[in-house]
Amino acid sequence: MLPESKPIIERVVGWSVRHRAPAIGGWFTLVIGALLLGGVLGLDQRNSTDPGESGRADRILTARDAYIPPHENILIQPRTGTTRFASDPAARAATQDLAAALRGHGTLRSPLDRDGADLISQDGRSGLVTIQVAGPREAIAGHYAAIAKGVLEVSARHPDVRLAQAGDRSLARAVDEGITGDMKRAEFFSLPLTVLILLVVFGSLIAAGIPLLLAVTTVAGTFGLLEVVGHWIPINSAASSIVLLIGIAVGIDYSLFYLRRVREERAAGASTADALRTSARTSGHVVVVSGVTVMLCLSGLLFTGLDNFKGLAAGAVLVVGLAMIGSVTVLPALLALLGRNIDRARLPWIGRRRTRPEQSRFWTTVARHVVRRPALWGGRPRSP
Numbered sequence: 001m002l003p004e005s006k007p008i009i010e011r012v013v014g015w016s017v018r019h020r021a022p023a024i025g026g027w028f029t030l031v032i033g034a035l036l037l038g039g040v041l042g043l044d045q046r047n048s049t050d051p052g053e054s055g056r057a058d059r060i061l062t063a064r065d066a067y068i069p070p071h072e073n074i075l076i077q078p079r080t081g082t083t084r085f086a087s088d089p090a091a092r093a094a095t096q097d098l099a100a101a102l103r104g105h106g107t108l109r110s111p112l113d114r115d116g117a118d119l120i121s122q123d124g125r126s127g128l129v130t131i132q133v134a135g136p137r138e139a140i141a142g143h144y145a146a147i148a149k150g151v152l153e154v155s156a157r158h159p160d161v162r163l164a165q166a167g168d169r170s171l172a173r174a175v176d177e178g179i180t181g182d183m184k185r186a187e188f189f190s191l192p193l194t195v196l197i198l199l200v201v202f203g204s205l206i207a208a209g210i211p212l213l214l215a216v217t218t219v220a221g222t223f224g225l226l227e228v229v230g231h232w233i234p235i236n237s238a239a240s241s242i243v244l245l246i247g248i249a250v251g252i253d254y255s256l257f258y259l260r261r262v263r264e265e266r267a268a269g270a271s272t273a274d275a276l277r278t279s280a281r282t283s284g285h286v287v288v289v290s291g292v293t294v295m296l297c298l299s300g301l302l303f304t305g306l307d308n309f310k311g312l313a314a315g316a317v318l319v320v321g322l323a324m325i326g327s328v329t330v331l332p333a334l335l336a337l338l339g340r341n342i343d344r345a346r347l348p349w350i351g352r353r354r355t356r357p358e359q360s361r362f363w364t365t366v367a368r369h370v371v372r373r374p375a376l377w378g379g380r381p382r383s384p
Helices: 008-018 020-041 052-063 089-102 137-157 168-202 205-229 237-267 272-303 307-328 330-343 361-372
Strands: 071-078 106-109 127-133 161-167
Touching: 008 020, 008 272, 008 307, 008 330, 020 205, 020 330, 071 089, 071 137, 071 168, 089 106, 089 127, 089 137, 089 161, 127 137, 137 161, 137 168, 161 168, 168 205, 168 237, 205 237, 205 307, 205 330, 237 272, 237 307, 237 330, 272 307, 272 330, 307 330
Parallel strands: none
Antiparallel strands: 071 127, 071 161, 106 127
């Protein structure tokens, strides 16, 4: 009779436990290689285009080394609520000053032009100065910077008039700055809060550091792979933010599955090897099924035809896939290497208690209440 074959997840985890050095070294080689791969290959990044006819026109221009000049709009409005633009000397003076400041940086239209009546709002209170930023492509950034500086200077010289700029470059810049600010807040607030929660959960510096190690290396490796994927799929700054958030979440979440189960098995008397085998059969299976499910669901965004969604899907699928691979390779290898040393560097008061599995009175009470009253919580009432 042939011996029963073990599930592939358990076999992968078993190999990682027996070959700790190759598993750990291979993971860090993968992460470092991914970070270096984009720079070594020197691949151009694909820019996103709009769907439909405008997107096709943009791709044709790009293929012919042409470009669509970006447009910027500056709203000019008297600060007094009842003053009309055409009869307000301050608004007209600000418009003339703005036109002089922006001259030479693009094709400009002003509500003071002979054909500029369409640039005055229907209620007559506001005027709009439009400018098509001058090229060539490599000079657009410099012209835009001069335009933005000119708007600020004119606004400072005319405090009685409101100037507000919006357009292709300014809106893209605002989105990038907003995402960058979100990532900085995540670094300064979310990550320290995550560390604090892990310390409370595990009560040990080493045990709390394992999930962070997997999460950080997963995010770093994904950023490197996105440099390569970006040659075929447009990757914007929103995708980077999504990768950071999802990568930290799944990296820590998948580690928690393993760590909690391993510690419970060891506390019940099992050896480290037996605890890892049991964790692979239970928690490892849950991690892989969960990761594959998330990846399959997110991959549907690749077929929407929208480049921004494609970039988000590519980043999310890559980071979840890497976290899943790390959870069944390097994570078991690290746990096998550390053994019972993972509970070292315990925190005072909570460290000793957190190393033993305990029943939660709060969640036990909640679970019993829900089971006894299923209709109250949206479930089907039990038949009498």
